[in-house]
Amino acid sequence: MRRLKTKLGLWAAALVLATAGSSLAAAPPDAWITTKTKLALITSDSVSASSVNVDTTNGQVTLHGKVASGAEKAEAERIARSIDGVKNVRNMLQVVTEPRSDSVAIADENLKERVEKALEACAAEIRNAIAA
Numbered sequence: 038m039r040r041l042k043t044k045l046g047l048w049a050a051a052l053v054l055a056t057a058g059s060s061l062a063a064a065p066p067d068a069w070i071t072t073k074t075k076l077a078l079i080t081s082d083s084v085s086a087s088s089v090n091v092d093t094t095n096g097q098v099t100l101h102g103k104v105a106s107g108a109e110k111a112e113a114e115r116i117a118r119s120i121d122g123v124k125n126v127r128n129m130l131q132v133v134t135e136p137r138s139d140s141v142a143i144a145d146e147n148l149k150e151r152v153e154k155a156l157e158a159c160a161a162e163i164r165n166a167i168a169a
Contacts, residue, residue: 065122067093074098074120083112089130091117096124103133 071093078086089102098117104110114128 064096064124067095070096070098070120070122074117074123077116077120078113081112081116084109084116086113089113093123096122097127098123098125099127099129101129102131104130105132105134107132 071091074091074093075086078084078089078091085105089100089104092099092101098120100113100117104113110128110130110132113130114126117123117126117128
């Protein structure tokens with residue numbers, strides 16, 4: 038009888054330790070997931086993480102901010118999904134291209150001049166046709 042109680046006691050202790058171990062191995066806290074995700078983005082060569090914000094609620098990561106391309110947006114999401122403890126990723130990153138360069142503005146100015154000259158020539162033809 039004493040031997041049975043000892044075995045039951047050992048089994049109960051093992052069960053308590055197993056249960057305690059599983060609660061210790063629970064999902065990491067949201068702040069930890071946010072920090073690991075931001076660090077992974079910062080150390081990535083393919084994502085400019087300076088304008089990417091990371092928020093985490095109950096293991097769901099939300100990415101928001103601006104990136105330069107669709108590929109960068111997809112890579113940021115892939116990196117976030119790879120972090121331990123992330124259940125889902127909500128990718129709200131906006132793809133924003135660089136502003137037009139001066140060379141485009143110069144090309145626009147040339148086009149404007151050509152259109153104005155064509156309109157002046159057309160108006161001159163109309164005046165000549167009316168005068169004739």
